[in-house]
Structure formats: structure tokens, C-alpha cells
Amino acid sequence: MAFATRATAVVGVGYSTIHRETGVDSRPLAVTAAKQAIGDAGLTTADIDGIFEYPGQGTQIAVEMQRMLGIRDLAVFGDNSPSGPSGLAAAQNAVMAVASGACETALVFRSVTREWGQQSGKSEFPPADGPDQFLAPYGDYGAVIPSMGMRKYRRFVDFGGSEEDYGHIAVNARRWSALNDRAVLRTPITMDDYLSSRYIAEPLRLFDCDYPVTGACATVITSTERAADLRRKPVVVDAMAQGTGSRPSWSFADDLVFGGTIDCGNRLWERSSVTPQDVKVAELYDGFTHITISWVEALGLCGIGEFGDWVDGGRTIGPGGRLPLNTNGGQLAEGRLHGLSFLNEAVLQLREECGDRQVAGADVAVVANAHGPQCGAMVLTS
Amino acid sequence: MTDKQAPVPDRYSAFYWENAARGRLAVQACEECGQVQFPPNAVCESCQSQSLTARPVSGRATLYAMTVIRQAFHPAWKDSLPYVIAQVQLDDAPGIRIQTNIVQADPADLKAGDPLEVVYEQRGDVTVPQFRPTQKNGT
Numbered sequence A: 001m002a003f004a005t006r007a008t009a010v011v012g013v014g015y016s017t018i019h020r021e022t023g024v025d026s027r028p029l030a031v032t033a034a035k036q037a038i039g040d041a042g043l044t045t046a047d048i049d050g051i052f053e054y055p056g057q058g059t060q061i062a063v064e065m066q067r068m069l070g071i072r073d074l075a076v077f078g079d080n081s082p083s084g085p086s087g088l089a090a091a092q093n094a095v096m097a098v099a100s101g102a103c104e105t106a107l108v109f110r111s112v113t114r115e116w117g118q119q120s121g122k123s124e125f126p127p128a129d130g131p132d133q134f135l136a137p138y139g140d141y142g143a144v145i146p147s148m149g150m151r152k153y154r155r156f157v158d159f160g161g162s163e164e165d166y167g168h169i170a171v172n173a174r175r176w177s178a179l180n181d182r183a184v185l186r187t188p189i190t191m192d193d194y195l196s197s198r199y200i201a202e203p204l205r206l207f208d209c210d211y212p213v214t215g216a217c218a219t220v221i222t223s224t225e226r227a228a229d230l231r232r233k234p235v236v237v238d239a240m241a242q243g244t245g246s247r248p249s250w251s252f253a254d255d256l257v258f259g260g261t262i263d264c265g266n267r268l269w270e271r272s273s274v275t276p277q278d279v280k281v282a283e284l285y286d287g288f289t290h291i292t293i294s295w296v297e298a299l300g301l302c303g304i305g306e307f308g309d310w311v312d313g314g315r316t317i318g319p320g321g322r323l324p325l326n327t328n329g330g331q332l333a334e335g336r337l338h339g340l341s342f343l344n345e346a347v348l349q350l351r352e353e354c355g356d357r358q359v360a361g362a363d364v365a366v367v368a369n370a371h372g373p374q375c376g377a378m379v380l381t382s
Numbered sequence B: 001m002t003d004k005q006a007p008v009p010d011r012y013s014a015f016y017w018e019n020a021a022r023g024r025l026a027v028q029a030c031e032e033c034g035q036v037q038f039p040p041n042a043v044c045e046s047c048q049s050q051s052l053t054a055r056p057v058s059g060r061a062t063l064y065a066m067t068v069i070r071q072a073f074h075p076a077w078k079d080s081l082p083y084v085i086a087q088v089q090l091d092d093a094p095g096i097r098i099q100t101n102i103v104q105a106d107p108a109d110l111k112a113g114d115p116l117e118v119v120y121e122q123r124g125d126v127t128v129p130q131f132r133p134t135q136k137n138g139t
């Protein structure tokens, strides 16, 4: 039979060191993370017959990784463009490839440098053509920063709430990162620190933004059948979904506040064997705090517009809370590994390997990446 | 010192900037089904017709969302800090928002729902529509 339909599992995770150095070639970092993930699974590079990565730029492409790992040939491979749901996009491609039988065991990676996507200090700008002709002439620079400022503003208009709602995400990140040796920012911050961090695009503050780092992470995905023979407790991919929202755009979408997160969340639970009430740990993208709040609500972990009450002064999402959130410190504190680290942290939680930050009884995790027109999410079970 | 960037029109958006140069605001509408869309596209996003036309609008709008930019990511905007980027709903083209600056206003006095009217800024050869709070005596 040419095509299969089979369940998939995450069987290995790996990381390079994470740091703030600049001028680093990210390829050796990616190789370090990849070899660690493959070794974690109890596999060798010869077992890898699929490679997927994000975002397919420069030398960070699947077949370059294949060369560096000395893999003779690949059955399937793919470079997910930056228009997808961040690092999770690559993992979702791997899930689809394994589920369909396009490959047996896929390696996924995302390596990133501190300079990647840097917005400050630029002196060269491309002509304001295409979609930019309606943005750049208005001083809309800094990638999605102005649009994130407007999302935060409009959320207050639609649902009320306070800046403290956002601050809880930022403070929570440091509470967890204090328990994560890998994290780059481990000093706790207070709500006052958050509220006195400077405005970048008011009401968007500096502490609403994630922390650029240099580092890589990698993930190995195979069939549940193969996973049963491997070294680690398999973490099953229970469901995955993507979503764009209507008239998808970072600036001109129908739903500015939520982007595609609600459509993606609804689709995810329609496919899942579990419900939002079953989730024990949530790893939700925090490139900006607004994104995390959107996902909490879009995934039905609380009602739409109810985050402020639900978060209960931060107690709900912190260590010992009812729904621990971003237990590695997220990109706000562990550092911006750009999406895939949320999946890896969920896997480590479901394998109960998180030491001081382990969530007791973690058997269902939800992971989500990105916002706007490029949303992706996954439910994992152990 | 770099200048603030002027828009580079294309075949679909040319009407928008040509109208602005004449002190008028117009949006792209479908001649088949009446859909209004922004930014201008190659086809109607509702019926896929390529019969698209420029529909004049009054230039009256309502503030939907705004952000006060406090850090310039382009050097030409440093001297303009703080400045307001906003999305506005055009009163006579429901269902779309356009992005703009709000000028001639203290950012602290602005809020969602405020009535706005279009004004124009000359940027080299190009005219850029911006908005300001509606003036009491009209214009």
C-alpha cells in the first residue's frame, strides 16, 4: 500500500546550549541539538529518513542538516517557510509525514541566532512595495511590534482587563525559568518591574516581548508502533491542527485580537480524544504576552475574555497552580528558540523528567505556536 | 538622514495613491458582487472576479485600534516620536480597516470609537492619507 494512516509519537528531544553570543554559526548548534534528540530516542542518524525544519533560510535547510549528519538519503524532507506556525510547523510536517508513511522516523529542528529578526539599529530598508506600501509609509516597522501593540489595545477595548493580565504572563515566565537550568533569564521579576518596563509600542511593553538568544532545539518523531521499542516513554501526538482565521494577515485580518487562534483551537479539540478540562500542562507561544493570552482563551482553557479572572493573580499558571503554563520559562525567559521548545518542554513534562519544575500527574499537554495568520497547535498524551 | 518611505504603487494599488494625490480617498470594490477589500488585491476575495474598481469614500472613519510608537525602528521616524499608528474603520466602507497615522492630536486624548477625518501628507511625489480627530466645524 502506498499510504499509511498511523498514530505518531515524539520519541526524542535535544537542545544545544542557549546563550547570548552574537556572530555564531548556527549550524553546529543545530547538529548538537539533533544528535542529542536522536540519541535521546535511542536511535542513530541511520534511522532518520525524514528531516523538517523551520524557517528555511540561508544554510538552515533540511538537506544541509542531512549532509552534516552524514545521512545517505532521505525519503522525505521539507523547509517550512516563515509563513507557518513557527518551529511547531516543522514538527507538524513531520507528524504528517510519519502518519502518512512518507517516512518512518523524522528529525525536526529549529536553530536561531540572537540576531535573527533583530529590528533595532537597521539602516537598510527595502522599498515600501507590496503589502508594505500600506504599512511602512506610516512608520510601521519592527515586524509585528506595532500590530502587537494594537492587538493589546483592542483587547482592552473588547474585554476590559488590565495591564496586570499581561504582566502575569511575564512574571510567570521567570517563576518557572528559576527552575530551569537551560533558561537564559532566571532572575525573578515582580509586577512592578513589568509595569515599569518601558513602552515600545504603547500599550506594548518591553517585558511583553520575548528574549532573543542563540541556540537550537530538535525533536524526533516516529510511529507509535516503532516508539514502543525505543528508549523513552513515548509521548503520543493525540491531535494537531493549524488555523489562519478569515482574510489572514498580520495587519488586515478580520480578527485582529485573536488572529487564527480560535479557529485552530476549535479544530484541535474536534480531533482530540481529550478535552480542555483534561489538560495538565500548557506550553503556549509567548513571543509576545498577547499571544499567550489569546491561546489560553482560544484553546478553551478559560472563556473568551476571561483570562484576567482565570489567572487568579498568577496562581493558576505558576508552580503548584491549577494549570501550569510555560514551565520552561517560555521564550520570555528560557529564550527565543522560536517555537519548537514549547513542544520539547511538553514532551519532557509528559515523560516526568522535569525535576524541580515537574508538574505532578502530567499526562495531557497542549502546545501552541504563533498567532495571526499562522497558527498551529498540538495535544500530546502519555 | 534617510527620508520617511513613500509607498511604491503597483497595478492594483495605483488608483489608491492616484486618488490620494488628488485629495480623495477610494477603496477597491468588486463590480460583480460589491465586495470591498483592503489592501487592494488581484481578484475579488469573495467571488474571484477581476472586475475591480475604485469606489470613492468620504474620508470619515472611526478609530478601531491604536499604538503609540515609542521606539523608532526606522531612523527617519526618530524625530517624530512618539507617533500614533492606528487601524480605522471607514464609515462608508464597512467590513474593512485601513492602517494610518493619527495626526494633529495628543495620543492621550484618543480612544477607540473616536470619529476621524482624512488629511493628506505630501511625501516627495506621493501623497499619504492620514487621519485626525474630526474637527467640530467640519472641513
Ligand SMILES: [Zn+2]
Pocket (backbone or CB within 6 Å): B030, B031, B032, B033, B034, B035, B044, B045, B046, B047, B048, B049
Ligand atoms: Zn466579487
